[in-house]
Amino acid sequence: MITVERILSLCAQHHMTAVEYCDRMGFSKSVVTGWKAGKSKPTADVIRKTAELFDVSTDYLMGLSDDPHSHKKPIDMQYLEKLREIPTMHFHLLKGIEGLDLSDRDVDFIVKMARAYKISTEEDKLDNNGRK
16 A cells, blocks of 8 residues: 555645546546555556656655655766767667666667768768768
């Protein structure tokens, strides 16, 4: 029941009623009523979406951590400076740094764009005979 207690506590902290929470999550209030009565439990998908809604970790919601922000790791500035020296083509290494929180799809898109940029800038350097 820790998960349900924490969800309801987060609702209160954010001045949100159970009905408003249910509306935001896309289900009826009877779902929360079932949780309170112990007839059902929040699904993994509900826990994930709730964590996103309140910007807390899923570990916190499930009682695995008492730190609601355990999903936010402090930035190691020395490490960040070293990463900035890496060529653009290795942008995927920056995933999660500086609060970017990129998905694998985002990283793939950025790498494709970087490749296209590199090709176009190399072509711009060539003269009409195809020489640099």
